[in-house]
Amino acid sequence: MNPKFYGLPQEKQQSILNAGFHVFAQNTYKKSPMSEIALAAGISKALLFHYFHNKKELYLFLWDTCARITVEEMTRSGAYEQTDLFGSMDHGMQAKLRLMRQYPDIGSFAVRAFYEKDPEVSAEIQKSMGQYLQVHAAKKLEKLDPEDFIPGIDLQMMYKEMYWASEGCLWEYIQRGIMDIDAMEKDFRALLDFWKTVYLRKGREEAEK
Amino acid sequence: MNPKFYGLPQEKQQSILNAGFHVFAQNTYKKSPMSEIALAAGISKALLFHYFHNKKELYLFLWDTCARITVEEMTRSGAYEQTDLFGSMDHGMQAKLRLMRQYPDIGSFAVRAFYEKDPEVSAEIQKSMGQYLQVHAAKKLEKLDPEDFIPGIDLQMMYKEMYWASEGCLWEYIQRGIMDIDAMEKDFRALLDFWKTVYLRKGREEAEK
DNA sequence: CCTCCGTTAACCGTATCGGTTAATACCATT
DNA sequence: AATGGTATTAACCGATACGGTTAACGGAGG
Numbered sequence: 001m002n003p004k005f006y007g008l009p010q011e012k013q014q015s016i017l018n019a020g021f022h023v024f025a026q027n028t029y030k031k032s033p034m035s036e037i038a039l040a041a042g043i044s045k046a047l048l049f050h051y052f053h054n055k056k057e058l059y060l061f062l063w064d065t066c067a068r069i070t071v072e073e074m075t076r077s078g079a080y081e082q083t084d085l086f087g088s089m090d091h092g093m094q095a096k097l098r099l100m101r102q103y104p105d106i107g108s109f110a111v112r113a114f115y116e117k118d119p120e121v122s123a124e125i126q127k128s129m130g131q132y133l134q135v136h137a138a139k140k141l142e143k144l145d146p147e148d149f150i151p152g153i154d155l156q157m158m159y160k161e162m163y164w165a166s167e168g169c170l171w172e173y174i175q176r177g178i179m180d181i182d183a184m185e186k187d188f189r190a191l192l193d194f195w196k197t198v199y200l201r202k203g204r205e206e207a208e209k
Numbered sequence: 210m211n212p213k214f215y216g217l218p219q220e221k222q223q224s225i226l227n228a229g230f231h232v233f234a235q236n237t238y239k240k241s242p243m244s245e246i247a248l249a250a251g252i253s254k255a256l257l258f259h260y261f262h263n264k265k266e267l268y269l270f271l272w273d274t275c276a277r278i279t280v281e282e283m284t285r286s287g288a289y290e291q292t293d294l295f296g297s298m299d300h301g302m303q304a305k306l307r308l309m310r311q312y313p314d315i316g317s318f319a320v321r322a323f324y325e326k327d328p329e330v331s332a333e334i335q336k337s338m339g340q341y342l343q344v345h346a347a348k349k350l351e352k353l354d355p356e357d358f359i360p361g362i363d364l365q366m367m368y369k370e371m372y373w374a375s376e377g378c379l380w381e382y383i384q385r386g387i388m389d390i391d392a393m394e395k396d397f398r399a400l401l402d403f404w405k406t407v408y409l410r411k412g413r414e415e416a417e418k
Numbered sequence: 419c420c421t422c423c424g425t426t427a428a429c430c431g432t433a434t435c436g437g438t439t440a441a442t443a444c445c446a447t448t
Numbered sequence: 449a450a451t452g453g454t455a456t457t458a459a460c461c462g463a464t465a466c467g468g469t470t471a472a473c474g475g476a477g478g
Contacts (some may be wrong), residue, residue: 004424031240033466044426049468111384150407152416157403161374164400168377175320191373194366198359198407207361242435253457258437
């Protein structure tokens with residue numbers, strides 16, 4: 001990959017990244033044409049090939065960038081430090097939303113790339129994704145104090161359920177293709193508040209009044 | 210569309226449908242080649258063109274079939290008659306699972322087709338989807354008796370949350386591409402049970418013991 | 419006027435597309 | 449064995465789209 005790419009104005013860099021995320025998110029690797037990416041980025045195909053010597057290189061660069069900025073944003077948001085469950089979910093989602101504001105298609109791209117089957121890229125994707133996802137769920141659960149929650153609740157199930165609900169909410173927007181981040185934030189806030197009144201002992205007591 | 214298609218053995222018909230669902234679910238309409246569908250269905254491209262005169266016809270046929278069998282399965286499962294909320298969700302998901310067992314990619318196809326932008330098909334998709342989704346949520350909520358649920362709960366939010374969670378759970382499987390329907394059913398059952406203990410007044414009382 | 423450099427139009431060889439055609443393979447009837 | 453019909457396909461067609469290259473354009477600095 002041509003280092004001159006980093007010399008580009010930030011804005012141009014982002015529009016190229018976003019064009020790549022967008023096109024690769026919609027179709028298979030093989031069926032995502034470089035010409036389409038160049039068009040979406042507002043540059044010529046030749047120039048795109050000037051910055052990235054071939055399609056594979058661009059694809060893997062996008063993948064690495066995607067992983068890098070996600071981890072960056074996550075740590076910067078402090079999502080990993082938070083001890084309070086809802087607090088850390090809040091920070092995490094905050095980070096995700098900030099990301100999606102800058103790179104609307106980064107989520108869809110990440111999922112597609114992760115499950116991409118094309119032998120030209122799949123191996124390297126799988127190899128490099130070590131840190132990228134999860135692991136945190138289990139550790140997060142251990143630290144929870146059951147006393148904070150309503151009696152008898154299955155905390156693991158609760159966590160899984162919350163995760164699915166936020167993913168489901170996210171996907172509703174992603175699929176629709178309308179990236180209204182503000183609306184997403186509102187929805188997610190509502191979810192968090194709802195969970196607090198339902199799952200937290202304290203929340204329950206207040207709601208019953 | 211050639212009526213001889215219905216003369217085919219059920220098994221062959223399904224394999225063609227599934228091939229279509231699969232390929233069209235993975236890529237845009239324009240970038241989903243007929244040859245690939247034929248290959249996946251185990252027939253020649255020429256024969257596929259014998260049953261469906263052109264790509265557009267096959268696509269719209271798949272869409273109609275998708276809508277038809279979904280409604281069929283839903284009504285057959287009795288999901289629409291049920292008055293109890295969890296009961297109707299149970300029946301509904303049961304129907305969905307049965308569908309996905311027969312047509313693993315029908316879900317992904319439906320979503321993609323619904324949001325397809327290609328002018329060659331998008332208009333007709335939008336036109337014909339009248340009954341296909343929603344409407345039921347609002348009516349279902351009106352019939353709920355707040356006395357059955359824990360006091361102070363926002364029923365609309367609860368419903369939305371449950372919907373998102375099941376969608377999120379579903380998508381996790383769909384995205385992964387491994388259609389382990391039995392595992393999905395188990396997960397969904399667990400969700401339902403969890404919700405009952407958390408949201409239902411009766412469930413809460415039992416759990417607190 | 420020259421040179422450098424970001425940028426692109428135009429090009430190249432090849433692969434793939436939607437769709438057709440003419441010929442096969444198959445099978446029941448005579 | 450010859451016949452006729454039907455299911456199925458290999459081979460083909462013109463058009464287009466692909467990844468990647470090249471030669472040239474245009475503007476800024478000297």
